[in-house]
Amino acid sequence: MTSIESDRGRRRVAAGIKTSLRELRNQLSLLNHQVGSRLELRDVDLDCLEIVSEHGPLTPSALARRAGLHPATMTGVLDRLQRGGWVARERDPDGTDRRAVLVRALKDRNPELFGLYSGMNSALDELLAGYDEDQLALLADFLCRTTEAGRAATEDLSRG
Template identity: 65%
Template sequence: MSTVDDPGARPHRRPHAHPIMAALRELRVQLSLLNHQVAAHVELRDIDLDCFELVSREGPMSPTMLARRAGLHPATMTGVLDRLERGGWVTRERDTTDRRAVGVHAVRGRSAELVRLYAGLGRGVDDICAGYDERELALVADFLRRTTRAGRLATEGA
């Protein structure tokens, strides 16, 4: 039996990957629909919400870095940041050590509003997790982290 710690010990599992990929595609659609509803509720575009999430989760970053992480052209990022700043979601602040540099900072109070809007999903995930033991949850979490990393690598390589 293979373990999470030894990926090389696993046999080729392509036949099993098909239903997993199908489930991930369906999850992507459902999360996209939910994100669209949440973005509309707070009067943002989907990409604006994505950019706020990146800054909120990863901390302050330059507009150029945010554009790179979001896969956007820098000119497009300007419009996104203008909308986020007008809505009170982010601030652009001069770097204290390099006055030419600007950092994009998430306005923390706004995250609570999003948590409330995603609460239904949170409750659903809590209910699902209640049916698994700690070892199974660790395995699921590991799978999701690795899948996220594979997605990021695929995005960066595209």
């Protein structure tokens, strides 16, 4: 195989990976939309709940920044999440302003949420069982690096 053929093959495989990642993003978006519909949450509500669960407790401003939302939009999202029993707003003990609050995810409804994702989690467990430890490490590295590239691209776009 020539160098030119090798380069073409590499570009073709790389393009296929990018296409697969876009298709995966679409499919996961559809899954999340179905989960949100079952829980009577908007897509943005579910996204914010995930951020608070993963990185919280957070101030509403910090959550808005992470989610790429306007603070006024965040107020509506938090109102819906709080009414649904998903989050609590609590006074920030380290805040310099008495009005400062932190948003904390509540765990009471987690079984309901996890149950809706159980089909996907089971499918992933079966899929991952077919890979050895080195292959899993490679996949994990690729996904972490891809996530970081996405985070950086998002930050670049949000700056202007």
